[in-house]
Amino acid sequence: MSNIGWKDVLTDDMPVDLAHEIDIFEGQMELMGQGKLDEKVFAETRLRRGVYGQRYDNGQRHDGFESRELDFDEADRIKGPDTLWHAPGMQRIKVPGGGLSPEQLDVLAQVADEYSDGILHITTRQDIQLHFVHIEDTPDMMRRLAAVGITTREACGNSVRNVTCCHLSGVCRTEVFDATPYSEAFAQFLLGHDDVQDFGRKFKPAFSGCESEACGLVMMHDIGYLAQVREVDGKLKRGFKVFVGGGLGTVPHQAKVLSEFTSEEEMLPLVQAVARVFARLGEKRNRNRARIKFLVAKLGIDEFRRLVEEERKTLPHDDRWTAYLDTLPQYEEKPAKPPTFLNGQVHSAEFNQWFETNVYSQRQEGYSVVTVNLPLGDLTSKQTWELADVARKYVGDNVRATVEQNIVLRWVSDSDLPSLYEELKAIGLGDSGAGTIVDITACPGTDTCKLGIASSRGLAGELRTRLTAKSASLPDAIKDLKIKISGCFNSCGQHHVSDIGFFGNSRRSGNFKMPHFQVVLGGRWRDNAGSYGLAVGAVPSKTVPEVVDIITNRYIDERAKGETFQDWIGRIGKKEARGMIQPFMQLPAFEQEPDYFSDWGDPRVFSLGDIGIGECAGEVVSLFSMEISPAESEAFEAQIALDENDPARADALAYSSMLKAARALVRTQFLDVGDSPDRIVEEFKSRFFDTELFFDQYAKGKFGQYLLDRHQNPNPNPDNDSAHRLIEEALLFIEATHACESKVGGNVLVEI
Amino acid sequence: MITPHRLSVKFYFEELSVDAESFIPVFHRWIREDVVPNELLLDVADYKHILDGPAILLVGHEADYVIDFTDGKPGLLYVRKRDLGADLSNALDTTLSQALNGVKLTESDVELQGKLKLRTDGATIVLLDRLNYPNAASNGDGVNTAASAEAQLSDSLAALFGADATVARVDNDAREPLTFELRAPSAPDVDTLLSQLGTGN
Structure with a gap:
């Protein structure tokens, strides 16, 4: 073949x-x-x-x-x-x-079964x-x-991570306005932007439409946008209250208000200014203090704001700052079906239970949002394309992943709800209990994460099974509590903002280590992750189901009328809260309870020996090194093109590789050089060639001249010989760029 | 024919009186004792929370072993991911011998013995390679790869599972990988099959 x-x-x-x-x-x-x-x-x-x-x-x-x-x-x-x-x-x-379309779901399903283990996992950041x-x-x-419009670019590393947005945006009953098109413009603007390539750590943005719901969880993000409307000069104007410096991790920080109101015209320049301040002043070497929350805490929000405002004044104008506004009037979601109503029909108890927990009535009459409750955020390839078909039939492109590791189908015409439920049930996706105590969030933990200490997914699976079995008899007071579990202190399971949170750690008993979970109580999911919980002590992993029972039973018994779980924990205080779990903190010996020394779903005797070095951390790489690497790759590609007898492409790639190398060098001194070849060559010439910084001791300016010559006199009809020559020149130019950077000493560092 | 990117075969349980969770300690022990020849075993993944899916996976470098409940049909699924061989025929031989070895290991495991039995008179074979083996009537250039693959699988499997063995293409969704059902009423037992494949004891 x-x-x-x-x-x-x-x-x-x-x-x-x-x-x-x-x-x-x-x-x-x-x-x-x-x-x-x-x-x-x-x-x-x-x-x-x-x-x-x-x-x-x-x-x-x-x-x-x-x-x-x-x-x-x-x-x-x-x-x-x-x-x-x-x-x-x-x-x-x-x-x-x-946001996902059925076509994208199809392809995701296919790549999952051809390249992974056939399971798609939804994360806590969509x-x-x-x-x-x-x-x-x-x-x-x-x-x-x-090919279906999905990029993995900057999904990890020290970059702008996925831009999250409330899954109800646009259909929510309490939002100020739909933040979705703004979050999309934001994501598009920052993807690969020059000013976000030199961060010391990752940078997570979020968008919310309303203040009192959990919505986009802006208070726990590096930067968060909360929709606002203000009257300016007699006209209502859209904009955002902007928060900065929030984050969970080992040291959770609540975000601070950077701006009470940033207009839609200023949304993008403001984040660009923030990015520049973070890149310039953020910690680079000590990864433990490199998130923007530490910079904001160190400088104070007032000084941070002043620096951002100063930076804003120096930004070169960019048409893209406001270009997206022209597209806003055209932004709309198209329902697949007209609105209908679910009137007067008798349904099964099963459907009613699902309806109660998994269906949200949209502000648009006759439509609902259905939450597909995914156990541990997982679905199979087969379920994924079956779900894609369900989406095609009922909602078209209106599918979104949620930060609670579920998927929602938006714009379901209400009379379709019973048949939709039956179809979801038929593909194993009809679980009720979305957003309730059984819908537990968990990071990958020791299943796959190098940093995991304890089995967050194993525990979540066990709790889900036990709580589901008794869900029909659970008192209303605890049905809607949130349980969130992280495998370690890094908080990927968002345990700080749940009613009952857990993060993995370990304790020693005799000569053995025992998997444990730290219990964190009283975090607030609502109010955009409004407050963080209280760590009250660590218990053996195998006792956690019993601990959950003790805590929830006591809350049921003692709560005052209308008292929330957070208020109750606040009222009883840390000492009392710790007292509840104290009996579980006495550790048995291995001989007494050998089962305590292995984790949920993993019969191996527990060990910390598999913990590795997280890939968000550790090494320091210069910005130059990061930017010269694609130049080398292009020079390599040029050689392949030549081997394939395509001299025109080889010539173009060789030239492009020189430009990339020159740009990497220029950016060690001048970050704003941009992408224009003329500008890159001009800056290269004035900063490195005319100054002779680029000159080799013996070859003098010869290698730099290669770029200048190719830029000034492109060959309209390159043949194999000329392309071959240019590739050789490009390789020498790239080598000379490395030598020059070493000599001059680039000082822009990146930590991975 | 070209080697597919991945090739899987699923043998179905005739009896299964243990729950999926029971395979977790077994698979961990297999890793520890390095029981599978010519394969590097890496880890165990627990997906039993998914209804009618791959419940427990023994993840390897070359292949995965899956206690699989897809479509409500419990079986041992073997997914060959690397080092399949030079062509489809080699890939099939490699996959079948390792899968059958997995069947033998499972049935004879000290913790599972007598609690399950896998049948060899039928199996599902999947070519996980939508580029080279599209699940379509033809490749668009008039070539019917599916038919060619079916013919090759039929020849190879009849030689192994008996002259009355038949291979039929499954009429599944075009997005799903190219899938075949083997029916082999006169299939010999696992040891004989392994012996015929040259990998028996």
């Missing part, structure tokens, strides 16, 4: 820039395989394409008795520091605002993750996703 690949098949379906980025990534993989790329640079490069490490990828696994080597072939081949090439990894797929993926499958996976 043929050697045709997905790249050839999908050429006309992929956006050109996305296709080119993926080609560059594939080239970088090739260079890494040849040992021509620094391991740290490649690690950050793949992270910025969403290609993440996974547990055991250092080639070690504890089997309950001892740590053993996993004997991968090509054991000396790596994809980052201490990360083996052949070890399976995780692919994070960015889904801005969680992303989709696939696990057990081989790195060599990632370029084709990205191409297939790109």
Whole structure:
């Protein structure tokens, strides 16, 4: 058969820039395989394409008795520091605002069963993750996703992560206005933007339409936007209250108000100014203090605001700041069906129970939002394309992932609800209890995460099973409590903002370690993650179901009329709260309770031996190193084009590689050089060529002249000889760029 | 024919009197004792919370072993992911011998023995490669890859499972991978099959 690949098949379906980025990534993989790329640079490069490490990828696994080597072939081949090439990894797929179409669901399902274990996992930031993926499958996976408008760019690494937005935006009964098109414009503007390439850590944005609901959880984000309308000069104007410096992690911070009202015209320049301040002043070397929350805390919000305002004044104008406003009037969601009403019919008790918890009545009469309650955020490939068909039939493109690891179908015409329920049930997606105590959020934990300490998913599965079994008899007071679980202190399960939260840790009993969960009580999900819970003590993992019973029973018994769980915890105080779990804090010996020394769903004797180094952390790579890498990849691609007898493409790629290298060098001194070839060459010439900084001791200005000559005198009809010559020149130019940067000493650092 | 990206085969349980969770400690032990020849076993994934899906996975470098309940039909699914061989025929041989070895290991496991039985008179074979083996009438260039694959699978499997063995393409959704059902009323037992494949004891 043929050697045709997905790249050839999908050429006309992929956006050109996305296709080119993926080609560059594939080239970088090739260079890494040849040992021509620094391991740290490649690690950050793949992270910025969403290609993440996974547990055991250092080639070690504890089997309950001892740590053993996993004997991968090509054991000396790596994809980052201490990360083996052949070890399976995780692919994070960015889904801005969680918005998905049936066509995208189809392709996600297909790549899941061809490249992962056939399971799609919805994350707490509306992303989709696939696990057990081989790195060599990632370029084709990205191409297939790109062909349906999905990018994995900047899904991980020190970048602007997925922009989240309330899943009810646009249909919510209490929102000020629909934040969705704003969040989309924001995501598009910052994707790959020059000013967001030099952060010390990740940067997570969120958009909300209303203040009192959980909505977009803006208070726990690096930057958060809360929709506001103000009267300005007698006219109502849309804008946002802007929060900055929130975050969970080991040290949770509530976001501070950066601006009481930022108009829609100023939304994008403001975040650009924030990005510049963060890139310039944020911590780079100490990852533990590199999130923007630490910078805001260090400077104080007033000084931070002043710096942002000063920065704003210096920004070169960008038409894109306001161009998106022209598209807002056209933004609308189209229901697949006309509105109808669910009147007077008798339904089964099962349907009624599902209706009560999984159906939200939209502000648009005759329509509802249906939550598909996914156990632990998981669904199979098969369920995914079956769900895509259900969506096609009932709601069209109106599908979104949620931060509670579910999927919603919006704009369901109300009389369709009974048949929709039956169809969801038939594909195993008809669970009721969405948003209630049984709908537990959990990060991947020790299942796949390198940082996981305890099994968050194992515990969540166990609690879900137990609570579901008695859900019919649960008192109303606790039905709507939130339980959220993280596998470690890094809070990916968002335990700080749940009524009852847990994060994994461990304690020693005799010579053995025992998996534990720290109990965190009284966090507030509503009010955009309005307050954080109180850590009251750690209990053995296997006792957690009993601990949940003790806490909820006492709340039922003692609460005053109308008293919320948060208010009750606040009233009884930390000492009393700790007293509830105190009996569980006495640790038995291994001989007494051997079961306590293994985790939920994992019979191995518990160990911390599998914890690795998180890939958000650790290495310091210069911005120059990150930006020169694609230049090298393009020079490599140029050689391939020449081998394929395509001199015109080889010539263009060689020239482009020189431009990229020159740009990387210029940006060590001048971040705002932009993308124009004329400008790049002009700045390169004045800063490095005319000053002779670029000159080689012996060759003098020869290598720099290669770029100047090609820029001034492009060859209209390159042949193989001229293209070959230009490739050689490009390689020498890139080498000279490295030498110059070493000599001059770039000082812009990136931490991965 | 070209080697597919992945190839899977699922043998169905004739009896199963243990729950999915029981396979978790078994699979962990398989990893610890390195019981599968020529394969690197990595981890166990627990998806039993998903209704009618892949409940428990033994994840490997070359292949995954799955206690699979898809469509309400419990079975042992073997998914070959790497080192399949030079062509479809090699890939089928590799996949079948390792899958059948998995059947034997499962049936004879010290914790599972007598609690389950897998049948060899039928199986589902899936070519997980939508690029080279599209689930379509033809590839668009007039080539009917599915028919060619079906013919090749029929020949190979009849030689192994008996002359009355039949292979039929499953009429599934075009988005699903190309899938075939094997019916083999005179199928020999696992040891004989393994012996015929040259991988028996």
